[in-house]
Amino acid sequence: MLLVVYLPLLIPALAAVAARPLAARLEPRQGTWVLTVAAVALAGCSTVALALLAASAVAQVPVLADLGHYSQSVIHRHDPTSAVAGAVAAVVLTLAAAAVAVAFRHRARALAESYRRAARLNDDGTVVVQRGAAVEAYALPGWPGRIVVSGRLLEALDEPGRAALLAHERAHLAGRHHLFTTVAHLAAAANPVLLPVARAVDYTVERWADEHAARVIGDRRLVAVTIGRVAMLATPGRLPAATLGMVRAGSRRVSLAWAGPVPRRVAALLGPPPRSRMLLLAAAVLIVLLTGASAVEAARDLHALLELAQAGH
């Protein structure tokens, strides 16, 4: 088999590096779709490549060559895949299958638990107010999905802030955002190199909901301030005392290179609304297609090789 089989194993690394910049630049809805589809496609292609490597190593086993009526020496002559690479591929493939099974079970249970809990909250409305001291707000997928907000958080926000919070969570439920993150994380279980892509999907669904809230409320800045306020409330004690009263004098430009999701979301909302970036989108799609093509090419290589070997028997 030619070296093309290694391409689907290398491109996910490229995608991992590109995921965060892409998530920051693509329009959130498009970004979510592209990154999720890319994660699945790349995980699929890298799995196929591993399977092909493993298969070509298996094909070099003499007993199997006799059984399959093909020439083992022809394969050995034409295939640069070493038995070691094939064996490694087989082991990695097995581990990946196990990882996907575990991740699938975990996610399925989580979803089932979420549906159960959503059904148990027998309030009439979508919004469920939780008692207790926690500052908490989340969308609970279910039938119907619920929005759980702690009473303390509702008290801390004014009316427009509450509207922004609820619009954000409604967007999560309406857009079934948990399905995107679930699918992306399953892909990352199959190929852990894709984990940054799955994390980027976690981020773009938040941005998607933020932009939805901004459209509903008609005020991007209000949504940004609400996110900031809730984040500060939710992490008491983590605020360095100096920041509370500090007046910024020097640098107005804030570097977001290593920032967590909350400051990046706030910065995005304080900036102009996202435009759809067709060129970037096309580039991302092209890379995924290239990966698919190289996986198909590698499969055809193996097929041709086996036919050759059968003829040479």
Add this chain to the structure above:
Amino acid sequence: MHQEGPGHPSAEHPEPRRPSGSLEAEVLAVLRAAGAPLTPGQVRERLDARQRAELAYSTVVTIVSRLHAKGLLARERAGRGFAYTPVDDASLAAGQMNRALDRGADHDAVLTRFVSGLSGRDARLLRDLLDAGEDGG
């Protein structure tokens, strides 16, 4: 070993002392049968006559406090003391499960929280961003 109450010198009772475990089991059985919170005094009244003679009030208090410390009894204020109810296994398990859920053990994977936690650095960044936005807007 558990100490007998002061009003009951063991010389009055020829029987050998029973291990504290069995006393705990009996007290627990009384509380389970009661179906309502009981004070140590009420527990003592419900023990059969022979045991009542054997166990001082203060001993019953010791036993229920020990059971409470083990998490087998729940207690509520009743006058100057406490009334105790058994924590049955089912509710014990349910309580632990709810706590685990509230900590977000299982369904967390599919929840989309409004905000994730902030690191100290993120908090500073956020403050800078919002301050800068204030000036600009």
